Amino acid sequence: MSKTAKYWLLSISIFTAAVSLSYFIGIRINTSKSFPPGIYIVSKANSYKKNDLVLFCPPNKAVIQDAIERGYIDTGRCESGTVPIIKRIVGMSGDYVEFTPAVKINNSELTGSIRLQVDGENRALPQLPPFTVSNNSFFAYSDHAPKNSFDSRYFGDVPIENIIGTIRPLALFPL
Template sequence: MNKAAKYWLLSISIFTAAVSLAYFIGIRINTSKSFPPGVYIVSKADTYKRNDLVLFCPPNKAVIQDAIERGYIDIGRCESGTVPIIKRIVGLTGDYVNFTPTVKINNSELQGSIRLKVDGENRALPQLAPFTVSNNSFFAYSDHAPRNSFDSRYFGDVPMENIIGTIRPLVLFPL
């Protein structure tokens, strides 16, 4: 093996080790539009509460499979077949969720929370009936880009066990 090949092999090995270490310590890169693109860090918590920004796996439901096919969520390692996604916890076990067409949780309206009937390509979006958030579950919402986010307005509540951790930005990329 010549000197240049050894250099590239060493460079690739160091890069791979650095990326693996970053992932292991909780560094994630967000490229979705639901929250600003950038580098984020994930931290485990004993409990998760209202207003926490969390990284989680969407529930394994038919509506999520449709979201993959339509390109709303990328393919990934979650049980649902998607990448983990970032949303804010806005509803918890026992909270009543109603759609009027804005989202109301316990009769308190979420700002900018209009639930669309069709997507940008005029395809029907799921229209859930009012419901109470299930035991050990949460209602996920994007307050950064509420108009375009595919969140609990369309797929319902999410089991708490699907949470990977709270997430916060380290470096945001300019748009």
């Protein structure tokens, strides 16, 4: 094997090892628009609460399959067939959610939370009726980019067991 081939093989091996190690210790790259693009770190927690920023797998529902087909969420390793997504927990088990058209949780309106009727291509978006967040579930919302986020306004509550962990930015990419 030539010296150049050995160099490239070693370089590729080191790069692969670094990427694998980064993933193993919880480093993730966000390229979605729901939260700023950048490098994030995931941490496991014993419990989760309102205002936690979390990485989770969307629920395995027909509406999520439609979201994949429409390009709202990328395909990935979650049971639902998507990549894990980042959202903020704004409602927990027992909280009452209504749409007026803004989202209200326990009669408190979420800033910028207007639920759209159609997407950018004039396709109807799911319109959930008011509901109480189920036991051991949460309501997920993007307070960074609420207008364009596909979140619990459209797919409902999410089981807490779908949470991979809390997530925080390490380095954000300039837009």
